[in-house]
Amino acid sequence: MSSAVSTLAPLQVGEPLLPERLGELTGLDQLGVGGELIAAFIGAFIVGNLMLAMTGVAGPWAKRKITAAFTDRYAVNRIGPFGLLIIVADAVRLLAKENIIPEDADRPAYDLAPIIVASSAMLGFAVIPMGSGIQLADPEVGLAYVFATAGIASIGLVMAGYASSNKYSMIGGLRAVAQNIAYEIPLVVTGLSVVIFAGTLQMSEIVAAQAETLITIGGLDIPMWYAFVNPFAFVLFVAANVAEIGRNPFDIPEAPTEIVAGYQTEYSSVYFVLIYLGEFLHIFLGGAIIATVFLGGPAGPGPAELGIVWFIVKIWAVFLFTQWLRSALPRVRIDQLIEIGWKGMLVLAFANLVLTALIVGLLEADADLTLTMLTVIFA
Amino acid sequence: MSTGLEPVDGDLEGSEADLASLIGDRALERDDHVNAPGFVIRPDDVQDVLFDLRDRAGFDYLSCVTAQQYEDRYESIYHLKKYDDPTQEVSVVVPTSTDNPVSQTAEPVYRAADWAERENFDLVGIDYEGHPDPRRILLPETWQGHPLSLDYNQEKPQMVTLAEHANPLKGDTKDTETDTMFLNIGPHHPATHGVLHVKAVLDGETVVDVDPDIGYLHRCEEQMCQQGTYRHQIMPYPDRWDYVSAGLLNEWAYARAVEDLADIEVPEYAQVIRTLGAELCRIAAHMLALGTFCLDVFGDFNAVFQYAFRDREVVQDILEDLTGQRLMFNYFRLGGVAWDLPEPREDFFEKTRDFLDGLPRKISEYEDLVVTNEIFQIRCVDTGILKPEVAKSYGATGPTARGSGIDMDLRRDDPYGYYENLDWDVITEDGMDNYSRVLVRMGEVEESAKIIEQCIDLLEDWPEDDREIQSNVPRTLKPDADTEVYRGVEAAKGELGIYIRSDGTDKPGRFKIRSPCFHNLSTLPVMTQGEYIADLIASLGSLDIVLGEVDR
Numbered sequence: 049m050s051s052a053v054s055t056l057a058p059l060q061v062g063e064p065l066l067p068e069r070l071g072e073l074t075g076l077d078q079l080g081v082g083g084e085l086i087a088a089f090i091g092a093f094i095v096g097n098l099m100l101a102m103t104g105v106a107g108p109w110a111k112r113k114i115t116a117a118f119t120d121r122y123a124v125n126r127i128g129p130f131g132l133l134i135i136v137a138d139a140v141r142l143l144a145k146e147n148i149i150p151e152d153a154d155r156p157a158y159d160l161a162p163i164i165v166a167s168s169a170m171l172g173f174a175v176i177p178m179g180s181g182i183q184l185a186d187p188e189v190g191l192a193y194v195f196a197t198a199g200i201a202s203i204g205l206v207m208a209g210y211a212s213s214n215k216y217s218m219i220g221g222l223r224a225v226a227q228n229i230a231y232e233i234p235l236v237v238t239g240l241s242v243v244i245f246a247g248t249l250q251m252s253e254i255v256a257a258q259a260e261t262l263i264t265i266g267g268l269d270i271p272m273w274y275a276f277v278n279p280f281a282f283v284l285f286v287a288a289n290v291a292e293i294g295r296n297p298f299d300i301p302e303a304p305t306e307i308v309a310g311y312q313t314e315y316s317s318v319y320f321v322l323i324y325l326g327e328f329l330h331i332f333l334g335g336a337i338i339a340t341v342f343l344g345g346p347a348g349p350g351p352a353e354l355g356i357v358w359f360i361v362k363i364w365a366v367f368l369f370t371q372w373l374r375s376a377l378p379r380v381r382i383d384q385l386i387e388i389g390w391k392g393m394l395v396l397a398f399a400n401l402v403l404t405a406l407i408v409g410l411l412e413a414d415a416d417l418t419l420t421m422l423t424v425i426f427a
Numbered sequence: 428m429s430t431g432l433e434p435v436d437g438d439l440e441g442s443e444a445d446l447a448s449l450i451g452d453r454a455l456e457r458d459d460h461v462n463a464p465g466f467v468i469r470p471d472d473v474q475d476v477l478f479d480l481r482d483r484a485g486f487d488y489l490s491c492v493t494a495q496q497y498e499d500r501y502e503s504i505y506h507l508k509k510y511d512d513p514t515q516e517v518s519v520v521v522p523t524s525t526d527n528p529v530s531q532t533a534e535p536v537y538r539a540a541d542w543a544e545r546e547n548f549d550l551v552g553i554d555y556e557g558h559p560d561p562r563r564i565l566l567p568e569t570w571q572g573h574p575l576s577l578d579y580n581q582e583k584p585q586m587v588t589l590a591e592h593a594n595p596l597k598g599d600t601k602d603t604e605t606d607t608m609f610l611n612i613g614p615h616h617p618a619t620h621g622v623l624h625v626k627a628v629l630d631g632e633t634v635v636d637v638d639p640d641i642g643y644l645h646r647c648e649e650q651m652c653q654q655g656t657y658r659h660q661i662m663p664y665p666d667r668w669d670y671v672s673a674g675l676l677n678e679w680a681y682a683r684a685v686e687d688l689a690d691i692e693v694p695e696y697a698q699v700i701r702t703l704g705a706e707l708c709r710i711a712a713h714m715l716a717l718g719t720f721c722l723d724v725f726g727d728f729n730a731v732f733q734y735a736f737r738d739r740e741v742v743q744d745i746l747e748d749l750t751g752q753r754l755m756f757n758y759f760r761l762g763g764v765a766w767d768l769p770e771p772r773e774d775f776f777e778k779t780r781d782f783l784d785g786l787p788r789k790i791s792e793y794e795d796l797v798v799t800n801e802i803f804q805i806r807c808v809d810t811g812i813l814k815p816e817v818a819k820s821y822g823a824t825g826p827t828a829r830g831s832g833i834d835m836d837l838r839r840d841d842p843y844g845y846y847e848n849l850d851w852d853v854i855t856e857d858g859m860d861n862y863s864r865v866l867v868r869m870g871e872v873e874e875s876a877k878i879i880e881q882c883i884d885l886l887e888d889w890p891e892d893d894r895e896i897q898s899n900v901p902r903t904l905k906p907d908a909d910t911e912v913y914r915g916v917e918a919a920k921g922e923l924g925i926y927i928r929s930d931g932t933d934k935p936g937r938f939k940i941r942s943p944c945f946h947n948l949s950t951l952p953v954m955t956q957g958e959y960i961a962d963l964i965a966s967l968g969s970l971d972i973v974l975g976e977v978d979r
Contacts, residue, residue, distance in 0.1 A: 118730050119728065119729070119730045119733035119734070120733055120734065121733060219632070219960070297802050299726055303726065305964055306618065306964050375729055377802055379724070379806075381959055381962070
């Protein structure tokens with residue numbers, strides 16, 4: 049935990065992180081490294097539960113309600129207000145089911161896969177600045193760390209795919225790997241273009257860099273969110289992210305009407321819940337990355353204490369967007385997906401990177417020249 | 428394709444004398460049916476005669492192959508038609524002995540005979556010599572006997588345990604030579620539209636070979652119809668063949684066959700109501716086809732599926748008002764329909780007109796969401812190619828054939844009901860792909876709306892003293908013995924034909940259903956070879972099969 053490290057050499061300055069504040073609040077920091085460790089665990093517990101609570105709501109309830117709104121239906125409305133208690137009913141139902149494990153399953157791998165899928169997404173939240181002082185750690189390599197942890201999920205998916213001893217799972221697992229490789233590179237490269245702007249990989253710094261005012265229109269300050277600074281990169285990133293989390297039009301690793309449920313075909317009961325949670329956590333992690341890197345993180349109107357609210361609003365906006373895509377767009381075919389990834393997105397991502405590097409380089413070299421260049425470009 | 432020869436325009440017209448001279452000495456005798464001249468030939472002349480009829484007389488459409496057993500013989504009947512003019516029909520009757528029921532296969536002439544003859548072997552017990560794939564098709568491989576043969580003991584229960592059933596997972600499907608993978612798609616699978624089992628051989632994501640395995644929903648419909656009386660007991664069954672809201676279209680197939688068999692007149696007023704009801708059913712069926720196809724291409728929980736159901740619901744309400752039922756209408760009667768339009772008539776007309784008025788907006792919504800969607804286009808254009816000559820050889824009909832540019836629609840080419848007095852068009856598309864088939868169905872929805880509108884106009888102005896809904900049909904209908912008829916109507920999926928042979932009683936001697944889905948589905952292997960799994964699913968969806976009708 050970075051809080052433990054921070055006693056040796058302060059990696060970050062500025063706002064104290066959640067574990068440190070908890071340590072101060074409870075007096076645990078008086079107990080030395082051990083106390084800080086406990087404080088860090090408490091912080092992780094809070095953030096983890098916040099995310100699990102959101103996915104718990106998103107999975108059984110919000111997804112149904114949102115999809116229903118898109119498709120002219122009512123969805124759950126019988127149990128509790130707005131059908132909210134379906135969450136409880138679903139939890140009981142899913143956990144009470146028999147956990148059926150295929151005879152020929154490759155046991156340790158089959159059991160580990162759901163855990164890897166779910167936990168890899170949880171790990172990513174450790175470095176996300178969620179506003180209101182909620183951030184567990186803020187290493188200098190923050191952005192790289194998030195991409196790395198999110199990438200671990202691919203291992204889980206391929207494990208689930210081959211260990212299930214099911215041909216549909218196998219196809220789904222292979223599809224998942226092919227897709228993730230094809231889209232992680234554009235994702236990371238597009239993320240790099242932001243790093244060039246911000247000059248840092250540290251998440252808090254990236255957020256801070258977006259706090260400045262980009263332009264004032266009619267007395268309204270438009271902040272320097274990278275979605276506004278570089279909309280092209282934003283669109284690319286969002287598209288690659290949809291493929292990364294495997295949602296329409298890129299939901300081919302699951303593709304229920306083609307390969308039943310892909311890598312998760314054989315999973316039932318608790319394991320199914322874990323995989324399902326993992327998927328939703330990945331959608332939320334994708335939303336968190338987009339919010340942090342392109343949408344100013346927890347920034348929003350009102351006092352800074354409201355940061356976490358704005359942050360959650362932004363995550364849910366991304367979630368809503370993925371559900372919208374799911375309702376409206378056909379799924380592409382595997383060969384088309386790979387083609388779009390390698391021949392389209394990758395090229396565009398690199399073009400974006402080079403262009404951003406050029407512009408930023410010129411900006412630093414000569415502000416006047418850049419202004420002329422921009423005038424030329426936009427004229 | 429596999430026939431090698433593309434049917435060429437014959438040097439003969441279809442007149443009976445010409446046909447008689449074409450068949451010549453090979454015709455042992457005549458066995459004319461109500462709908463067509465019939466020629467009896469020897470079992471070893473089948474290919475010879477059929478090749479001549481196809482290549483020299485232009486009979487490029489093997490509509491149906493009926494098999495039946497008499498006391499003294501087995502009989503296969505090849506009902507031939509022309510795609511250009513389905514009113515030109517000829518029946519080729521092939522009797523074989525009871526001791527050794529072997530007949531030459533027609534598969535080299537028409538690929539449609541492949542599945543049709545398998546079914547005849549399965550249910551009746553005629554062996555087709557030279558058939559490339561002489562397996563059972565509807566019943567399990569281990570079934571004993573042939574249920575529609577006369578000596579079959581229907582009382583004896585047959586249990587086919589899983590252990591006895593050929594197990595597709597056995598080692599023999601494991602191919603160590605190549606890198607292909609055998610995959611069972613179905614019978615329980617989200618995209619098989621019922622209980623279809625597709626045995627697929629895959630090379631990675633590419634489909635190498637496909638073998639549809641049907642029969643999971645076989646309910647002995649032909650047998651049940653043979654045990655019911657013409658007048659009342661058969662009409663409920665057609666609703667259960669293509670059960671996704673195409674009920675009235677199916678009922679019309681039975682009504683038309685018997686009305687021709689027993690020479691029953693249908694009052695004009697009833698014909699208009701029938702036409703109205705049938706086209707409502709067609710809209711409902713095509714809406715469902717569009718919705719489920721989008722389910723296959725978009726994925727589950729997509730908006731189009733729900734929108735299609737929302738719009739279909741309006742049609743269902745109208746049909747409920749008309750027939751009193753939502754699924755199993757049982758509304759047609761021999762010689763007319765069960766009852767007149769619901770009172771007050773104005774409300775019914777208004778409701779139907781409201782639906783028609785709202786339809787263009789809904790269709791443009793589908794166009795935005797589906798047809799013009801670029802991802803949808805890259806998925807569907809140029810996938811699932813069904814060339815017209817292949818479609819003809821397999822006996823494909825309906826939107827499947829019209830999506831391949833085959834301009835045939837029995838409503839126009841072999842008119843029945845009130846269609847010939849109305850102004851509407853047959854929709855065809857030349858794309859031969861999944862996309863074309865979607866376009867054809869959407870176009871047909873608009874054409875059906877046109878027909879309904881004209882029917883409403885007619886019915887509104889119909890004089891009150893001339894509203895005869897049923898002609899006078901005897902309570903017990905006993906058509907003359909040994910009259911045979913084969914009649915088809917344009918159902919939602921294509922030509923739904925029914926062959927009836929009367930034996931002088933009030934029940935049919937033989938009742939044979941020619942299912943459009945059955946023949947359309949048989950094109951699946953040709954359509955999908957070399958394509959991706961995703962295209963296999965999309966192609967299957969674009970065929971719009973209903974397993975209740977495939978398996979009967």
